[in-house]
Amino acid sequence: MSIAANLSELHDELDRIQVELVAVSKTKSNEEIMEAYETGQRVFGENHVQELVDKYEALPKDIKWHLIGHLQSNKVKYIAPFITLIQSVDSLKLLQEINKQALKNNRVIDCLLQVYIADEDTKFGLGFDEVIDMLRSPEFAELKNVRVTGVMGIATNTDNPKQIREEFYELATFFKGIKQSFFRKEKSFKEISMGMSTDYKIAIEQGSTMVRIGSTVFGKRVIPHFKINKN
Numbered sequence: 001m002s003i004a005a006n007l008s009e010l011h012d013e014l015d016r017i018q019v020e021l022v023a024v025s026k027t028k029s030n031e032e033i034m035e036a037y038e039t040g041q042r043v044f045g046e047n048h049v050q051e052l053v054d055k056y057e058a059l060p061k062d063i064k065w066h067l068i069g070h071l072q073s074n075k076v077k078y079i080a081p082f083i084t085l086i087q088s089v090d091s092l093k094l095l096q097e098i099n100k101q102a103l104k105n106n107r108v109i110d111c112l113l114q115v116y117i118a119d120e121d122t123k124f125g126l127g128f129d130e131v132i133d134m135l136r137s138p139e140f141a142e143l144k145n146v147r148v149t150g151v152m153g154i155a156t157n158t159d160n161p162k163q164i165r166e167e168f169y170e171l172a173t174f175f176k177g178i179k180q181s182f183f184r185k186e187k188s189f190k191e192i193s194m195g196m197s198t199d200y201k202i203a204i205e206q207g208s209t210m211v212r213i214g215s216t217v218f219g220k221r222v223i224p225h226f227k228i229n230k231n
């Protein structure tokens, strides 16, 4: 099926339940992204800073770019002027650097805390306790140029739907807990980003508000060998 047909099918399913579709365009060409753009898709996700910056420069400026891959502190400055949402915040140090670069650009940058839910050691993210320690810390309270709007998680890469369901359930439950304890008055704290091509239906059933879908939109990725193991 074409990119347009894939998107149309996904939007039919997602729009009526108000789940946001982030079209994950990593490794895909500007032409493929434009094919999606022309159907009205505006939210795209990338996981490498350099690739994201190149695409930002070449493509229409009303695209809302999300960073979904691991972010090194020294690279925040390249995306701070334009990024819509950084989904992969996995340390206080990174959040402090995002705050600093956001201030330089005179803006507030929306972020999700990436929470570790998978039963694998290769995935980045914060543990539940680390999130709570961070939210309680005086350092966090000082950050005025970042706004935490929710959480993001990646389930274990497994065929076992029961395990995936439990991991998403844990993330959704954790979200509710920290909303109650730390963000009760903040309407903007509302996102649970979970679900990819293979598991988004389970994620939605568990309360996802935002799914990150690549291959089901653009087709399988042919990953250049130098990118393997670099998230």
Ligand SMILES: *Cc1c(COP(=O)(O)O)cnc(C)c1O
Pocket: 024, 026, 047, 068, 069, 154, 195, 196, 197, 198, 212, 213, 214, 215, 216, 231
């Ligand atoms: C690549 C990627 C996705 C999309 O994966 P698909 O299986 O192609 O849908 C979602 N989230 C993250 C963090 C990714 O790196």
